[in-house]
Amino acid sequence: MIDTGSTGFMMICSSYVFFMTPGLAFFYGGLCRRKNVVNTMMSSIFIMGLASVLWVAIGYSLSFGGNVGGIIGTFQNAFLNGVGWEPGAYSDQIPGLVFVAFQMMFAIITPALLTGSVVGRMNFKALFLFIILWSLVVYYPLAHMVWGEGGFLAAIGSVDFAGGNVVHISSGVSGLVLSLILGKRLGSEQGNFLPHNIPFVVLGASLLWFGWFGFNAGSALEANGLAAHAFLTTNTSAAMAMLTWMLIDMIRDGKPSLVGACTGGVLGLVAITPGAGFVPLWAAFIIGGLVSPICYFAVSVIKAKFGYDDALDAFGCHGVGGIWGGIATGLFAKSSINPVAQWDGLVFGDYHLFAAQVLSIVITIAIAIVGTLVCAGIVKLIVPLRVDEHAERIGMDEAMHGERAYPTFTGLD
Numbered sequence: 155m156i157d158t159g160s161t162g163f164m165m166i167c168s169s170y171v172f173f174m175t176p177g178l179a180f181f182y183g184g185l186c187r188r189k190n191v192v193n194t195m196m197s198s199i200f201i202m203g204l205a206s207v208l209w210v211a212i213g214y215s216l217s218f219g220g221n222v223g224g225i226i227g228t229f230q231n232a233f234l235n236g237v238g239w240e241p242g243a244y245s246d247q248i249p250g251l252v253f254v255a256f257q258m259m260f261a262i263i264t265p266a267l268l269t270g271s272v273v274g275r276m277n278f279k280a281l282f283l284f285i286i287l288w289s290l291v292v293y294y295p296l297a298h299m300v301w302g303e304g305g306f307l308a309a310i311g312s313v314d315f316a317g318g319n320v321v322h323i324s325s326g327v328s329g330l331v332l333s334l335i336l337g338k339r340l341g342s343e344q345g346n347f348l349p350h351n352i353p354f355v356v357l358g359a360s361l362l363w364f365g366w367f368g369f370n371a372g373s374a375l376e377a378n379g380l381a382a383h384a385f386l387t388t389n390t391s392a393a394m395a396m397l398t399w400m401l402i403d404m405i406r407d408g409k410p411s412l413v414g415a416c417t418g419g420v421l422g423l424v425a426i427t428p429g430a431g432f433v434p435l436w437a438a439f440i441i442g443g444l445v446s447p448i449c450y451f452a453v454s455v456i457k458a459k460f461g462y463d464d465a466l467d468a469f470g471c472h473g474v475g476g477i478w479g480g481i482a483t484g485l486f487a488k489s490s491i492n493p494v495a496q497w498d499g500l501v502f503g504d505y506h507l508f509a510a511q512v513l514s515i516v517i518t519i520a521i522a523i524v525g526t527l528v529c530a531g532i533v534k535l536i537v538p539l540r541v542d543e544h545a546e547r548i549g550m551d552e553a554m555h556g557e558r559a560y561p562t563f564t565g566l567d
Contacts, residue, residue: 170367209254271466316384321472328522363419387435396419400418
């Protein structure tokens with residue numbers, strides 16, 4: 155029976171999650187160079203249109219309609235055929251259409267996350283085609299495997315409350331692979347490019363943090379105690395990660411940075427995503443407290459050692475943060491909090507969930523790597539993946555869109 159309170163709650167949560175994609179555009183737009191800000195923001199914004207159309211047409215059906223071998227759905231609900239005002243298979247308290255809308259917001263922001271890795275050099279036409287293929291080859295199958303009825307990763311006992319595997323690991327790993335295919339930006343060997351607009355970064359991080367309450371609390375799929383629990387674990391992890399990154403800044407530079415504080419907050423949100431509705435509140439302190447040093451090591455040591463150009467650290471933040479979050483869920487989850495978890499975590503003496511989490515992470519990474527290689531290979535046959543040197547030097551804004559973010563600016567870029 156439909157519960158009007160839960161229905162209203164889920165529609166609000168869906169709106170919160172939708173707002174995260176413009177937030178991501180501001181976050182990435184502030185971090186990039188002045189001459190690339192329009193292109194960087196456009197790389198998130200256009201997906202609000204593209205992914206919405208794909209989702210209603212076939213994405214929802216392939217993710218949640220039917221089941222083929224635990225890998226992907228069918229076309230039985232294409233164009234939302236058979237989905238209406240009545241409760242669906244995934245919640246008995248909200249209309250099926252509300253569940254469609256909530257999950258659509260995840261299908262929008264996930265491919266937008268990976269665009270942070272390829273800032274400043276990927277042909278926009280190639281990116282447009284890539285996002286279509288990546289949604290079909292990587293996102294929809296993963297969403298089905300983790301959350302769909304009969305999904306393979308759910309069947310092995312792994313859990314993912316709001317998208318550690320489906321959203322963060324998949325996008326982070328795919329971003330890394332795509333950045334390796336494209337190669338480094340011109341001038342990146344001389345050092346890191348500084349963020350061109352720190353207030354944009356603050357605005358973006360704030361919108362992401364705000365939207366994440368809908369992202370995680372809404373994944374309870376009804377207005378109940380589990381939603382409240384996920385809300386608090388989410389905020390606690392983000393707060394701890396922010397403070398921990400500030401501490402790292404103090405130890406390294408003797409002063410905290412605003413960009414670092416914002417980055418830390420987002421990392422805490424990433425890390426708690428898979429376990430927000432499974433782990434005790436005290437575990438959120440540990441998960442958030444450890445994700446900042448883990449990801450700091452990834453973006454400062456591992457990235458430098460291997461020399462890849464993950465432009466805005468989508469892999470270092472979302473990929474690595476998501477992996478830690480999935481592992482941490484295997485450590486700290488309790489089935490008494492959420493019986494979807496078949497076993498308690500490793501710290502409570504049971505290894506089964508931990509093993510399932512590690513296996514699901516390995517499988518997700520493999521799907522993201524292979525899927526990205528396939529998608530990029532197909533796109534490359536149609537249009538060049540990378541812009542030419544002239545376009546990169548004058549800036550992606552002029553070359554790809556014929557616009558400037560700051561048309562009155564007359565100084566050097």
